[in-house]
Structures are given as structure tokens and as C-alpha cells.
Amino acid sequence: MSSPAMVAEERKTHDGDDYILEVSNLKKHFPISSGIVFQRQVGAVRAVDGISFNVVRGETLGLVGESGCGKSTTGRTILQLYRPTEGSVKFEGQELSTMAGNDLRQMRRRMQIIFQDPFASLNPRMTVGSIVSEPLQIHKMYANKQERQQYVEQLMERVGLNPYFINRYPHEFSGGQRQRIGIARALALQPSFIVADEPISALDVSIQAQVVNLMEELQDELNLTYLFIAHDLSMVRHICDRVAVMYLGKIVELGPVDEVYENPQHPYTQALLSAVPVPDPVVEDNRQRIIIAGDLPNPANPPTGCNFNTRCPVVFDLCYQEPDPPLIEVRPDHYVSCHRVT
Amino acid sequence: MSTLLEVKDLVVRFYTQEGTVYAVNGVSFDLEEGETLGIVGESGSGKSVSCLALMGLIPSPPGKVESGTVVFEGRDLLTLKPDQMRLIRGKEIAMIFQDPMTSLNPVLTIGTQITESLKLHEGMNTTQSRKRAADLLDLVGIPDAYRRLDDYPHQFSGGMRQRVMIAMGLSCNPKLLIADEPTTALDVTIQAQIIELVKQLKDEFNMAMIWITHDLGVVAGIADRIQVMYGGRIMESGSSHEVFRDSRHPYTVGLLGSLPRLDSSGEEKLTQIEGSPPDMRNEPVGWPFAPRCDVREEL
Ligand SMILES: Nc1ncnc2c1ncn2[C@@H]1O[C@H](COP(=O)(O)OP(=O)(O)OP(=O)(O)O)[C@@H](O)[C@H]1O
Ligand SMILES: Nc1ncnc2c1ncn2[C@@H]1O[C@H](COP(=O)(O)OP(=O)(O)O)[C@@H](O)[C@H]1O
Ligand code: SF4
Ligand SMILES: [Mg+2]
Ligand SMILES: [Mg+2]
Numbered sequence: 001m002s003s004p005a006m007v008a009e010e011r012k013t014h015d016g017d018d019y020i021l022e023v024s025n026l027k028k029h030f031p032i033s034s035g036i037v038f039q040r041q042v043g044a045v046r047a048v049d050g051i052s053f054n055v056v057r058g059e060t061l062g063l064v065g066e067s068g069c070g071k072s073t074t075g076r077t078i079l080q081l082y083r084p085t086e087g088s089v090k091f092e093g094q095e096l097s098t099m100a101g102n103d104l105r106q107m108r109r110r111m112q113i114i115f116q117d118p119f120a121s122l123n124p125r126m127t128v129g130s131i132v133s134e135p136l137q138i139h140k141m142y143a144n145k146q147e148r149q150q151y152v153e154q155l156m157e158r159v160g161l162n163p164y165f166i167n168r169y170p171h172e173f174s175g176g177q178r179q180r181i182g183i184a185r186a187l188a189l190q191p192s193f194i195v196a197d198e199p200i201s202a203l204d205v206s207i208q209a210q211v212v213n214l215m216e217e218l219q220d221e222l223n224l225t226y227l228f229i230a231h232d233l234s235m236v237r238h239i240c241d242r243v244a245v246m247y248l249g250k251i252v253e254l255g256p257v258d259e260v261y262e263n264p265q266h267p268y269t270q271a272l273l274s275a276v277p278v279p280d281p282v283v284e285d286n287r288q289r290i291i292i293a294g295d296l297p298n299p300a301n302p303p304t305g306c307n308f309n310t311r312c313p314v315v316f317d318l319c320y321q322e323p324d325p326p327l328i329e330v331r332p333d334h335y336v337s338c339h340r341v342t
Numbered sequence: 343m344s345t346l347l348e349v350k351d352l353v354v355r356f357y358t359q360e361g362t363v364y365a366v367n368g369v370s371f372d373l374e375e376g377e378t379l380g381i382v383g384e385s386g387s388g389k390s391v392s393c394l395a396l397m398g399l400i401p402s403p404p405g406k407v408e409s410g411t412v413v414f415e416g417r418d419l420l421t422l423k424p425d426q427m428r429l430i431r432g433k434e435i436a437m438i439f440q441d442p443m444t445s446l447n448p449v450l451t452i453g454t455q456i457t458e459s460l461k462l463h464e465g466m467n468t469t470q471s472r473k474r475a476a477d478l479l480d481l482v483g484i485p486d487a488y489r490r491l492d493d494y495p496h497q498f499s500g501g502m503r504q505r506v507m508i509a510m511g512l513s514c515n516p517k518l519l520i521a522d523e524p525t526t527a528l529d530v531t532i533q534a535q536i537i538e539l540v541k542q543l544k545d546e547f548n549m550a551m552i553w554i555t556h557d558l559g560v561v562a563g564i565a566d567r568i569q570v571m572y573g574g575r576i577m578e579s580g581s582s583h584e585v586f587r588d589s590r591h592p593y594t595v596g597l598l599g600s601l602p603r604l605d606s607s608g609e610e611k612l613t614q615i616e617g618s619p620p621d622m623r624n625e626p627v628g629w630p631f632a633p634r635c636d637v638r639e640e641l
Contacts, residue, residue, distance in 0.1 A: 066529035066530070066531065066532075067529055174618045176618060177618075204384040204385050204556075204618075204619060205384055205556060205558075205597060205600060205601065206384060206596065206597060206600055206614070206615040206618075206619070207618060208600065209599075209600035209601075209612040209613065209614040209615070210614045210615075210616075212612060213611060213612055213614055216611070231529070231530065233530070233604055234559075234601065234602045234603055234604040235602050237602060237603075237604060237607065237608050238602030238608030238612065239602075239608070257607070258607045261604070261607075271531055272530065272531060273604065274534075275530045275531045275533065275534035276530055276559070276604045277533075277537075277557065277559030277560050277562060277563060278559050278562065278603060278604055278605055279558035279559045279562050279586055279598060279601060279603075280562055280586055280587065280603075281562045281563065281582040281583055281586055281587070282583075282587065283562075283605060284559075284562045284563030285563065287563075289534055289538065291531075291534055291535055291538055292531055293535070295499045295501060295502075295532065296529075
């Protein structure tokens with residue numbers, strides 16, 4: 001069988017899927033240094049360790065996994081906020097990993113990010129108006145001040161903020177409203193692709209639905225593509241078309257959401273889904289939980305063989321041998337990396 | 343079964359420089375022996391403050407328990423002197439918090455911290471208390487327990503620290519364990535480990551339990567009864583079955599509707615509750631949920 005990147009190539013020619021993003025063998029390693037005077041590298045955190053996937057224009061791809069598994073690093077490396085250690089990121093057909101300077105700046109207009117923490121990600125000394133219009137100034141759009149203000153007011157209105165508050169500061173808004181400011185700012189340059197890094201995790205439950213509904217409306221209206229990073233697996237099923245499950249810097253399973261949620265193949269995905277509590281006592285009383293023991297291994301020192309072999313309930317001898325299991329298509333569009341499955 | 347705890351008309355306020363915070367505005371509930379109560383609600387709804395108040399742990403100033411009674415096994419805890427309360431805390435009522443790192447002392451070994459309360463409440467000597475501490479760590483699933491007594495909190499992972507907290511909570515066989523978001527800071531697979539552990543220990547120790555959470559799913563499988571809080575008040579209280587499957591309360595219904603479900607494909611739009619939770623610095627007038635309630639006009 002072939003790797004997803006190759007399958008992607010084939011699919012592109014077969015059914016003409018329009019890929020907005022093609023990621024192949026992407027790695028981001030953070031050096032660990034030691035020594036006070038002479039810093040020397042003693043190792044590396046393998047935050048992202050060779051992942052490949054594509055994103056179809058107009059879809060929402062979910063990226064899930066436990067904290068520290070490399071989700072945020074993946075999002076940032078795609079946007080070139082971190083430069084990749086290895087591998088390729090193609091956005092609308094153009095290679096980003098070797099791009100720099102003005103070319104990269106131009107590409108960045110088309111790709112934006114929304115952060116988790118609506119408190120930390122907005123400059124407290126700037127008004128909402130200047131926060132939302134800052135990207136416009138950086139990219140020298142709407143040079144006419146009046147037109148710019150008008151545009152910012154339109155954006156505010158679109159994300160459900162009263163334009164009347166254009167001169168207020170972030171601390172005068174609630175968490176949900178601050179996340180709307182972050183969304184308005186991300187939309188200002190009319191991007192086609194948005195990385196949403198845990199955009200609702202910090203919000204109250206009753207506010208999460210408001211923000212998710214807004215993101216869905218905007219997607220339909222503006223034909224946006226989302227990479228939706230989250231640890232809330234229920235929300236991912238709701239908002240995403242496909243989902244990629246990460247474990248210790250690698251994608252272990254990838255496929256359409258309903259397929260993965262109803263028919264998970266990787267032992268980690270199975271355990272992860274079975275661990276999510278459902279707000280229904282009847283369902284909870286009848287559920288079989290797969291409890292996996294132990295914690296996530298240190299990404300600076302991942303296990304030899306399959307990364308999941310320290311916690312896997314169905315581990316066997318092959319799992320301790322290199323190379324680790326490749327990500328292989330087990331059904332149409334459904335990829336799994338496990339020796340038991342493939 | 344008999345009543346273990348009876349909370350009546352509890353009112354708690356904080357007098358801060360920015361004004362009065364009306365944190366808990368008349369909360370009453372009972373707890374039977376061995377019963378598990380889930381308190382759910384959004385951030386700021388008064389879950390933690392109401393439980394801190396019944397433990398006598400409201401920082402004062404700025405906080406003050408304005409009124410109410412907390413009858414535990416026949417005694418009103420709010421009238422006890424601080425040193426009488428200290429004997430109840432840890433021994434009869436234990437509490438575990440969301441972030442074990444802030445409630446464990448970083449400069450003391452785990453062993454020292456567990457044995458402290460065993461010495462205070464159970465009068466054990468060092469050898470006895472270390473043996474019991476190791477047994478407790480073993481019980482909550484910490485491998486190599488005796489050796490790990492001499493480790494410091496930072497040498498444990500988040501999930502293991504929470505296990506240590508649970509071991510400390512259980513150390514004196516409390517009649518009531520209050521767990522305030524004990525799994526919120528943990529990953530979902532580790533949360534599942536902790537929930538299974540607590541379920542098993544609850545039966546073993548035959549304790550009553552209050553489990554505070556904003557994640558409605560977490561308590562669905564553990565709690566006998568659910569209490570939904572909003573704006574410092576209890577909106578609804580009932581059996582887990584009534585509240586999750588048959589609620590008529592507009593806030594509960596709204597909250598459940600705004601949650602997508604793991605076990606159904608999410609085609610429909612989420613129902614959203616408009617507006618945002620109340621600012622607790624405003625003096626409560628009337629029903630706190632009324633401004634956001636969309637069935638209000640029809641009533
Ligand atoms: N020490 C304090 N000083 C001032 N106000 C406080 C203090 N502790 C709590 N409050 C306020 O009391 C109200 C209720 O807080 P509480 O901690 O009980 O909320 P909660 O329901 O536990 O929320 P969360 O889910 O965020 O933990 C809030 O408005 C909070 O800001
Ligand atoms: N700037 C950085 N420098 C060094 N290590 C980092 C940096 N950013 C992330 N890491 C490490 O990389 C791993 C993956 O982190 P991250 O991508 O933030 O995970 P997630 O978003 O899935 O929680 C973690 O071990 C984290 O500590
Ligand atoms: S390859 Fe082996 S260790 Fe890895 S998930 Fe599959 S069975 Fe488990
Ligand atoms: Mg992250
Ligand atoms: Mg709290």
C-alpha cells in the first residue's frame with residue numbers, strides 16, 4: 001500500500017480534489033541545550049515527527065490528541081511561525097518551507113491563526129479598532145482612514161460585536177467577545193485558510209456554542225478552510241469533516257469524522273474515544289471504557305518502535321522494532337498506523 | 343440512610359476594592375450518607391465558593407459568610423471555632439482541588455505531606471504513618487509506592503499528583519470528600535483513570551462525595567444527584583436521570599443543547615444561549631437566568 005502523500009497525488013489526478021494544503025513528512029524538533037557559557041545541544045524535543053496529510057478546500061480538518069502531542073506546533077509550523085526541521089508544506093500549490101521575505105508575507109495574508117486564550121492573545125493597550133485593523137496597516141490595505149474604519153466596523157458587526165465599541169479596550173469585553181475580536185482580526189485580510197488553535201477551550205460552555213456557530217456561518221459565507229485544533233472530541237465531531245489523531249508527534253489515525261468515531265481502528269483512538277464522558281447517565285452506565293495506564297512518554301526520548309507501545313493494551317513483539325508502523329489506508333480515506341491493523 | 347450534611351440559605355460575599363462580589367446568594371441542599379452529589383455550572387457560578395464556605399475556608403477578608411447554616415452530623419460548622427474546624431477538616435471532611443500543584447507544598451516530600459495529617463488526626467508515629475502513606479499511594483495506583491514517599495511533587499506527572507491528592511484526602515477515612523474539578527487540568531485518558539479510581543474508592547470507603555465540575559459529562563456516570571448552579575443560585579436539582587434526560591429547566595436544557603455529543607454525528611446547528619453569564623459584582627435582583635431565558639415571555 002502507499003503512503004498518504006502518494007495517495008494524495010493519485011487522488012488529485014483521479015477525482016480532482018482541490019487541496020489547499022499539502023503537508024508531507026513534516027518535522028519540527030526543538031533543540032535542548034545545556035551549559036551556561038557554551039550552549040551545546042544535548043538532545044531535541046521531537047514535537048512534530050514526520051506527519052503527512054492534505055486539507056481539501058472548504059473543509060474543516062480536526063487535529064486532536066492529548067496536551068503536548070504536537071498539535072499547536074503542527075499549526076504553527078504550517079503557518080511558518082516556526083520553520084520546519086524537515087519536510088514540506090505546500091499552500092495553494094506553493095512550497096512554504098523554503099519561502100522567505102516578501103513572498104512569505106504575501107502568502108501569510110491568505111493564512112491566519114486564532115488562538116486559545118482570548119485574554120493573552122490581544123494587546124491590552126490597543127483598542128478593538130486598532131487590533132482589528134493592525135493587519136490591514138501591516139499589509140498596506142485600506143490606506144484611506146475612513147474606508148478602513150468602515151471596513152473594521154463591518155467586520156465587527158459580522159462577528160457579532162457592536163461597532164459602537166470600536167474604541168474600547170480588550171479588558172472591557174467578556175471572554176466570548178474577546179474571541180470574536182480575535183476572529184475579526186483573523187478575517188481582516190480575507191484569508192482562505194485559518195488555523196484555529198483551541199479557539200473555544202477557554203470559554204464557558206454556553207459561550208462555546210455561540211463561537212462555534214459563528215465559525216460555521218463564516219465558513220459557509222466566505223468559503224473558509226479550517227484546521228481545527230482541539231482536545232474536546234465531541235466538539236470536533238460536530239464541527240469537522242475529517243479528523244487526524246496525533247500521539248507523540250505523529251498522526252496515528254486519519255479519516256472522515258463519522259467513520260473514525262464509529263469505527264476507530266488504532267488502539268489509541270479507541271481508548272481516547274472511550275474515555276470521553278457523555279452527559280447522559282444511561283449511556284455512561286452501559287459504556288465499556290478502555291483505560292490505558294501511564295502517561296505520555298517524554299517527546300525528547302520517544303520509545304523505540306511504535307510510539308504507543310508503552311501504553312498500548314494490545315502491544316506485541318513487532319511493536320518494539322524499528323521502523324515504526326507506517327500510516328496506511330485501510331479503507332477509502334481512512335488511514336491507520338498500527339501493526340495490528342495493517 | 344440518614345442525612346449527613348444540611349446546607350441552608352448560604353450567602354457568601356467578597357468585599358473587594360472594586361466593590362462587592364455577590365458570589366453565593368442563598369444556596370440550600372442536603373446530602374445523604376454515602377451519596378454522590380454533582381455540582382455543575384459555568385465559571386463563576388459559585389460552585390467552589392459554596393463548598394469552601396462549608397469547609398470554613400473562605401479567605402476573610404475579603405470574603406464573608408453573610409448567613410446560613412451548615413449542619414454536619416448535628417453540628418453547625420459555621421459556628422465552630424477555627425481549631426475545632428481544623429479537626430473536622432481532613433478527618434471528617436476532606437477536599438481535593440483542581441490543580442494539585444498549588445495544593446501540594448513544593449518543598450516538602452510527598453511522604454511528609456501525607457504523614458502530617460495521619461500524625462495530627464490519627465496520632466500515628468513516623469513508622470506507622472509512613473507505612474500507611476505507602477499503602478495509600480499503592481491504593482491509588484502509584485507504582486513503587488514506598489520509595490516514592492521521598493520524592494517531591496514536581497517529580498510526579500499531573501495525573502500522579504492528583505492521585506497523591508486523592509490519597510491524602512482518603513488518609514483519615516473521611517465521611518465526606520469534596521472534589522473541586524479534580525480532573526479539569528488533566529488529559530481525557532488520565533481523567534478516565536482518575537474517575538475509575540474514585541468510583542472504586544467511593545464504594546470501598548463508603549464516603550459521601552461532592553464532585554464539582556463544569557463538564558456535565560464527567561458527573562453523568564458518577565453522581566446520584568445533580569445540582570445545576572448559575573449566578574450564585576441553584577437552578578435545578580434532581581437525580582442524574584431527571585436532570586440529564588428529562589430536564590424542563592430552561593438553563594439546563596440550554597446548556598445541554600449547546601453541547602455536541604460524542605455519540606451522534608453533529609449535523610444540526612448547536613442551540614445557543616444568547617448573552618453571557620451575569621457579572622457577580624451586580625447585586626442580584628430576581629431570578630439570575632431571567633435576562634437570558636427565551637421562554638420567559640411565554641410564561
Ligand atoms: N477570594 C475572592 N475574592 C473575590 N471574589 C471572589 C473570590 N473567590 C471567588 N470570588 C468570586 O465569587 C464568584 C463565585 O466564584 P466560584 O469560585 O465559586 O466560581 P466557580 O463556580 O467555582 O467557577 P469556576 O468554574 O471558574 O471554578 C465569582 O464571581 C468569583 O469571581
Ligand atoms: N517553543 C518550544 N520550545 C521547546 N519545546 C516546545 C516548544 N513548543 C512546544 N514544545 C514542546 O513540543 C511538544 C509539543 O507541544 P505542543 O505542540 O504545544 O503540543 P499541544 O499543542 O499538542 O499541546 C511538547 O513537548 C512541548 O513541550
Ligand atoms: S503498533 Fe503495536 S503498540 Fe503500536 S498501536 Fe499498534 S499494536 Fe499498539
Ligand atoms: Mg496546544
Ligand atoms: Mg471553581
